[in-house]
Amino acid sequence: MMENYQNLKQLFDGFFNQHINNETDSPVSLSVRKGALEDFYRMGFPTNKIEKWRKTKLKDVLDLPYTINTIDRLRTQEQKSIFECEINNLDTDLFSLLNGWFETSKTTLPQGVIVCSIREAEKKYPELFSKYFDRMASDRSNGLIALNSAIYSDGYFVYVPDNVACERTIQIVNVINATSRIFVNTRNMVIVGKNASLSLVHCDDSLSSFGSFVNNVSEFFVDEGSQLDFYKMQNKDEKATVITHNFVEQQRDTNTHANTITFNGGLIRNDTRVKLAGQGANADVMGLYLVDREQFVDNQVKIDHAVSDCTSNQLFKGIVDENGRAIFNGHILVQQDAQRTAAYQSNNNIQLTDTASIDTHPFLEIYADDVKCSHGATVGQLDEDALFYMMQRGICERNARMLLMFSFAGQVIDHIKIPAIKHRISELVSRRLKGELSACESCELNCENPDSVMTFEIDMSKI
Amino acid sequence: MLEIKDLHVSIQGKEILKGLNLSVKPGEVHAIMGPNGTGKSTLANVITGRDIYDNISGEIIYKGKDLMEMAIEDRAREGIFLSFQYPVEIPGVSITNFMRAALDEIYLYKGKKPLSGGEFLKYFNEKKQLVEMTANLANRSVNEGFSGGEKKKNEIFQMAMLNPDLAILDETDSGLDIDALRIVANGVNKLRTSENATIVITHYQRLLDYIVPDFVHVLYGGKIVKTGGKELAFELEEKGYEWIKDHADIEL
Numbered sequence: 001m002m003e004n005y006q007n008l009k010q011l012f013d014g015f016f017n018q019h020i021n022n023e024t025d026s027p028v029s030l031s032v033r034k035g036a037l038e039d040f041y042r043m044g045f046p047t048n049k050i051e052k053w054r055k056t057k058l059k060d061v062l063d064l065p066y067t068i069n070t071i072d073r074l075r076t077q078e079q080k081s082i083f084e085c086e087i088n089n090l091d092t093d094l095f096s097l098l099n100g101w102f103e104t105s106k107t108t109l110p111q112g113v114i115v116c117s118i119r120e121a122e123k124k125y126p127e128l129f130s131k132y133f134d135r136m137a138s139d140r141s142n143g144l145i146a147l148n149s150a151i152y153s154d155g156y157f158v159y160v161p162d163n164v165a166c167e168r169t170i171q172i173v174n175v176i177n178a179t180s181r182i183f184v185n186t187r188n189m190v191i192v193g194k195n196a197s198l199s200l201v202h203c204d205d206s207l208s209s210f211g212s213f214v215n216n217v218s219e220f221f222v223d224e225g226s227q228l229d230f231y232k233m234q235n236k237d238e239k240a241t242v243i244t245h246n247f248v249e250q251q252r253d254t255n256t257h258a259n260t261i262t263f264n265g266g267l268i269r270n271d272t273r274v275k276l277a278g279q280g281a282n283a284d285v286m287g288l289y290l291v292d293r294e295q296f297v298d299n300q301v302k303i304d305h306a307v308s309d310c311t312s313n314q315l316f317k318g319i320v321d322e323n324g325r326a327i328f329n330g331h332i333l334v335q336q337d338a339q340r341t342a343a344y345q346s347n348n349n350i351q352l353t354d355t356a357s358i359d360t361h362p363f364l365e366i367y368a369d370d371v372k373c374s375h376g377a378t379v380g381q382l383d384e385d386a387l388f389y390m391m392q393r394g395i396c397e398r399n400a401r402m403l404l405m406f407s408f409a410g411q412v413i414d415h416i417k418i419p420a421i422k423h424r425i426s427e428l429v430s431r432r433l434k435g436e437l438s439a440c441e442s443c444e445l446n447c448e449n450p451d452s453v454m455t456f457e458i459d460m461s462k463i
Numbered sequence: 464m465l466e467i468k469d470l471h472v473s474i475q476g477k478e479i480l481k482g483l484n485l486s487v488k489p490g491e492v493h494a495i496m497g498p499n500g501t502g503k504s505t506l507a508n509v510i511t512g513r514d515i516y517d518n519i520s521g522e523i524i525y526k527g528k529d530l531m532e533m534a535i536e537d538r539a540r541e542g543i544f545l546s547f548q549y550p551v552e553i554p555g556v557s558i559t560n561f562m563r564a565a566l567d568e569i570y571l572y573k574g575k576k577p578l579s580g581g582e583f584l585k586y587f588n589e590k591k592q593l594v595e596m597t598a599n600l601a602n603r604s605v606n607e608g609f610s611g612g613e614k615k616k617n618e619i620f621q622m623a624m625l626n627p628d629l630a631i632l633d634e635t636d637s638g639l640d641i642d643a644l645r646i647v648a649n650g651v652n653k654l655r656t657s658e659n660a661t662i663v664i665t666h667y668q669r670l671l672d673y674i675v676p677d678f679v680h681v682l683y684g685g686k687i688v689k690t691g692g693k694e695l696a697f698e699l700e701e702k703g704y705e706w707i708k709d710h711a712d713i714e715l
Contacts, residue, residue: 383551383553386551386553388535388551389550389553390553390561391534391539392512392535392536392539392544392545393561393565393621393625394536394539394566394568394569394572394625395536395565395568396534396536396568397535399564399568403553403556403560407554407555407556407604411555
């Protein structure tokens with residue numbers, strides 16, 4: 001399957017031979033890695049022949065020349081300041097990944113909470129690691145998951161012990177800043193113990209403009225009675241490819257809220273798979289994507305209602321402008337025993353130009369009979385009647401459109417539970433809609449820019 | 464303030480207004496009455512600049528300026544306000560934010576400094592009382608899930624906020640019960656000054672008991688066919704629109 005990608009194969013083999021051995025890895029991960037590499041070479045990269053990849057064309061980006069993330073380990077002083085990322089009024093514990101390597105040395109937090117490199121966790125916490133590692137990602141439904149399992153360089157490991165409510169939000173900034181086009185595989189693992197809670201913010205940023213391919217796999221385990229809030233903000237350059245697979249396993253009476261906000265990127269695909277494995281589990285999987293120029297954003301969701309009495313709620317909204325393309329594919333699986341399931345799905349899009357394209361595919365697969373399910377998908381333009389109404393009150397067309405788009409996006413943002421994050425994301429969305437937020441020059445997500453060039457500014461928070 | 468001369472408007476090849484003339488001066492209240500489908504709402508749309516008509520000819524001069532040359536929002540900023548027959552729902556935009564955005568732009572257009580947050584809120588609360596608006600309504604999305612009466616009340620509230628020179632009330636009485644009608648009419652009356660003018664578009668005489676017009680015009684077949692004082696409204700109510708056919712001032 002790799003005939004067309006001999007250069008990449010060399011790169012991957014080289015990384016495997018150089019960076020993965022008996023010293024760096026435990027027998028657990030070593031055996032996973034070896035098997036996964038074989039899987040990958042057998043499967044290859046996903047192609048358009050696979051139904052779920054029909055509209056996601058990887059070939060163009062895979063044909064580009066890459067280096068792999070072995071050489072960029074050193075972090076300069078200059079880069080250090082980049083990670084001083086602030087969300088106003090929010091006290092976060094900040095960690096960073098640079099070019100696929102975990103960068104922060106401070107790893108122990110109060111209450112026994114652990115945040116560290118996944119490579120370090122493998123050595124320091126072998127029991128936790130071997131219990132959970134690759135438990136869900138072993139579902140090698142496509143080659144990229146296998147590739148990641150084989151040659152992930154590093155990633156974050158977060159552990160919240162039983163009965164601990166992690167007070168401070170943990171924020172992880174995943175930055176690419178390389179001197180060439182780089183291929184990065186990151187692997188993350190998040191474990192929330194029984195009756196515990198965690199809120200996690202993950203930022204995908206890029207600083208360099210050489211382009212990159214980030215193949216990210218994360219596994220989230222949420223044990224009985226726990227709560228996980230996971231916010232992801234993606235602001236990548238237009239040469240960036242990010243393929244994310246998030247696997248979530250929820251036990252009895254758990255609650256997860258995942259919200260992915262995509263501001264910018266080249267080719268972005270977020271694939272979230274949630275398994276509701278214990279009764280009384282609830283999953284909210286939400287997302288907002290703002291797509292323009294030649295950007296491509298693809299959201300794939302699968303919620304597996306494996307047992308009875310669980311609920312799930314998918315809400316994805318997108319605004320697609322210029323030649324942007326967006327895909328939503330939402331799959332609800334209600335298994336035979338999953339009686340009294342309530343599962344909802346909604347995908348709404350605003351298409352601003354004729355050249356923008358939107359594909360939305362709801363997919364409900366139901367084997368139980370006592371089930372409440374609904375799905376809805378819309379693609380529309382801004383409401384002309386509403387625009388006229390607003391302009392009749394003295395609001396110019398540009399701002400009227402902005403207000404309508406902002407309110408449309410707001411229906412996703414409103415679900416964000418942490419006020420400071422909600423405020424920050426609102427602000428970024430408003431800037432993005434005004435065309436002020438781009439990933440071309442610098443990492444905008446991290447900088448505070450109170451000077452607005454606009455004479456007109458609605459500060460939604462202050463009213 | 465407003466001079467309309469020989470206005471012709473057509474949509475999809477069909478002529479709706481066929482040579483309408485109207486003159487409105489500051490301090491005046493004009494009622495425009497007429498059966499359905501005679502172009503009452505078309506008149507309101509054309510004055511406010513709704514761009515859905517194929518062909519508009521004639522002249523509309525507002526405060527000495529050619530209104531046809533002005534953008535929709537500039538007409539509004541120059542003081543033209545339309546209370547919509549069917550106010551539009553705008554999910555996700557609160558009335559507070561909506562009015563803040565509108566006022567800010569009007570102030571900037573006039574070269575004035577926009578109100579501060581505190582000033583705005585004070586002003587907002589003053590106007591809220593004028594139309595007896597409840598607190599929770601103000602925090603809700605514009606018109607979303609409002610009853611017919613609430614929507615119309617909200618229109619008059621916006622009118623109070625924007626303080627227009629020329630207000631056009633398009634079927635403001637439709638869908639109102641008698642209490643709501645009283646509140647809405649009271650609001651309109653309180654906003655009347657010798658400087659501003661009101662055009663009340665209505666089907667029935669009922670509203671004119673509350674908002675007393677100086678002039679009543681009958682719009683029929685795309686033209687104003689009869690003009691009189693407030694007594695004309697009673698006559699119409701009593702005799703019906705059929706009567707107008709025989710008593711029009713101009714040839715139908």
